[in-house]
Amino acid sequence: MTTMFWVLWFFIVFLVLLVAFTLRKENEEMPRRDILRAVESTGKMGVAERSFLWVFSWLDTRFRLQDYWNMSKGAYYNMHRQMPLTHAEKYKLRIIWYWYPLYCLGGISFLSFIILVITGTVLGIYYVPGGEGDPSPAYASMQYIMTELPFGYILRAVHHWTTHFMVASVFLHMCRVYFTGAYRNPRELNWLIGVALMALTIVFGYSGYLLPWDSLAYGAAIIGINLANSSPLVGKYIATLLFSGSELTPLTVTRMYFIHVFILPVIVTTLIIIHLFIVWVQGIAEPH
Amino acid sequence: MGLIDNFGRVASLYMEEKEQLQKAEEKRKRTRTGHGFWPHEVLRDSIIFASMISILLFYAWLIPPPLHGAADPYAQAGFVFPDWYVLFSYGYLRWGEYLPQFVVPTGFVGEIVGQPMFPWNAAWWGAALTGIPVGILALPPFLGGREKRPVEDPWFAAAGAVYLAHIWFISVFLHQHLP
Numbered sequence: 001m002t003t004m005f006w007v008l009w010f011f012i013v014f015l016v017l018l019v020a021f022t023l024r025k026e027n028e029e030m031p032r033r034d035i036l037r038a039v040e041s042t043g044k045m046g047v048a049e050r051s052f053l054w055v056f057s058w059l060d061t062r063f064r065l066q067d068y069w070n071m072s073k074g075a076y077y078n079m080h081r082q083m084p085l086t087h088a089e090k091y092k093l094r095i096i097w098y099w100y101p102l103y104c105l106g107g108i109s110f111l112s113f114i115i116l117v118i119t120g121t122v123l124g125i126y127y128v129p130g131g132e133g134d135p136s137p138a139y140a141s142m143q144y145i146m147t148e149l150p151f152g153y154i155l156r157a158v159h160h161w162t163t164h165f166m167v168a169s170v171f172l173h174m175c176r177v178y179f180t181g182a183y184r185n186p187r188e189l190n191w192l193i194g195v196a197l198m199a200l201t202i203v204f205g206y207s208g209y210l211l212p213w214d215s216l217a218y219g220a221a222i223i224g225i226n227l228a229n230s231s232p233l234v235g236k237y238i239a240t241l242l243f244s245g246s247e248l249t250p251l252t253v254t255r256m257y258f259i260h261v262f263i264l265p266v267i268v269t270t271l272i273i274i275h276l277f278i279v280w281v282q283g284i285a286e287p288h
Numbered sequence: 289m290g291l292i293d294n295f296g297r298v299a300s301l302y303m304e305e306k307e308q309l310q311k312a313e314e315k316r317k318r319t320r321t322g323h324g325f326w327p328h329e330v331l332r333d334s335i336i337f338a339s340m341i342s343i344l345l346f347y348a349w350l351i352p353p354p355l356h357g358a359a360d361p362y363a364q365a366g367f368v369f370p371d372w373y374v375l376f377s378y379g380y381l382r383w384g385e386y387l388p389q390f391v392v393p394t395g396f397v398g399e400i401v402g403q404p405m406f407p408w409n410a411a412w413w414g415a416a417l418t419g420i421p422v423g424i425l426a427l428p429p430f431l432g433g434r435e436k437r438p439v440e441d442p443w444f445a446a447a448g449a450v451y452l453a454h455i456w457f458i459s460v461f462l463h464q465h466l467p
Contacts, residue, residue, distance in 0.1 A: 100332075101332070101336070103329075103332075104332060104333050104336045104337075107333050107336075107337070108336070108337070108340055111337055111340070115344075131359075134358060134360070135358040136358065136359065139358040139359065142355055143355070146353075146355055153352070154348055154349070156353050157347075157348035157349075157351070157352065157353050158344065158345070158348045159353075160348075160353035161344050161347045161348050161351075161353075162344060164371075164372075165340065165344060167373045168373075171373070174425075175448070175452070178428065178444075178448050179445060179448055181441065181444065183428050183429055184428075184429070187429075188429030188430070189429075191428065191429050192426060192429065195422075195425045195426055198425075199422060202373055202374060205371060205373060205374070206371075206374060209370075209371060212355055213358070213359045214355055214356040214357060214358060214359060215356045215357050215358070215359055215360065215363070216354065216356050216368060217359060218359035218360070218361070219368030220368060220370055222368075223368065223370070223378070223381070226411045227377075227381070227411055227414060227415045227418075228415075229411070230407075230409060230411035230412035230414075230415055231412065231415060232392070232394065232403075232406045232412070233394060233397060233398060233401050233403055233406070234401070235403070236403075248361070
């Protein structure tokens with residue numbers, strides 16, 4: 001206890017000294033204080049703005065943010081000037097009432113994804129991805145989560161139901177985009193990314209379906225591996241890639257776990273960031 | 289001059305031409321007169337998200353997530369019914385059992401990969417037919433046209449409705465009527 005106490009305090013003192021020396025050096029070389037005073041004199045600023053300004057200028061004096069800031073500002077305004085005006089902009093519509101509630105479906109998918117990441121991370125602490133033995137470690141850990149782990153049951157229930165919410169909202173989001181014609185010029189690329197995201201969402205659901213390694217998961221795995229094996233010429237290679245063998249083995253559940261918690265999250269998170277960035281740059285296609 | 293240099297020259301020529309064309313449009317600035325993110329969208333999203341989370345927790349509270357008996361490779365295959373979002377694929381798979389099945393010789397490529405005969409069975413019917421509705425989803429952007437609402441473009445809306453009806457037929461109606 002006392003050791004930890006002193007270590008902690010030495011660490012804090014060390015950090016304070018580090019910051020103090022950094023600030024001292026900066027005061028010698030950069031006229032940061034003058035810039036701050038000039039900015040603050042332009043108008044009244046609240047605590048949030050003042051803190052932001054302090055952090056921003058602190059970073060700017062170290063990383064010379066001014067270049068990146070000007071570059072991104074230029075890019076942002078240039079891209080916006082090149083985008084075609086939406087119908088609402090062209091005709092100065094103030095109120096858009098039809099279709100409007102359906103514009104939250106992409107947001108619901110994103111929210112579901114975040115809930116799934118959080119609950120899935122906690123479930124992953126207790127889940128054991130092994131198919132060897134009877135019952136397999138995977139199934140035994142599922143029983144532990146469902147019966148013994150505090151809040152484990154409700155955690156898995158939230159993970160399970162959020163999956164259904166996410167797939168449903170992705171489907172409905174796609175329907176909304178199709179029926180409002182929002183996939184058309186200039187948003188073709190984002191539609192294609194969305195198609196990939198929908199397919200990956202289904203693969204997410206399927207791979208997660210296999211993880212409990214109960215009788216239902218085993219039956220679904222048999223169907224899946226039959227489909228993979230049935231492809232002409234490359235069938236057994238696809239099956240080996242996805243199910244770690246052209247027949248079901250205890251390794252299948254380990255492979256599905258790796259796909260479910262590493263490969264798919266990396267791809268899907270990247271695609272979601274690109275998808276949202278494109279929406280931010282191009283603006284939302286308003287209905288008309 | 290390498291290929292990359294040529295690309296750079298073409299790109300800078302393109303930019304010069306484009307900037308000249310755009311000078312005529314200098315005055316056209318993007319103005320935001322549609323609905324705003326604050327407060328309209330934030331209000332709408334907060335209400336809908338809160339309702340969604342409350343429904344979600346209600347479900348999680350009332351309906352337990354399923355956990356059946358442990359997987360047993362030696363047990364007789366039980367009744368398997370997949371989640372609703374892959375029912376369409378399962379529907380094609382079951383439909384494939386009633387479609388003609390034959391064997392296709394794969395020639396010398398098949399000899400190389402070790403599959404001289406390719407059986408066109410129910411599983412491959414299912415996989416191939418699943419690829420059709422998923423592949424069709426990539427087509428709409430290439431069919432062109434500006435954005436329109438369904439009233440202005442009834443053919444696209446009708447195509448979408450037919451697509452959804454077909455998915456519904458394959459994933460629900462078919463399972464009710466197959467033996």
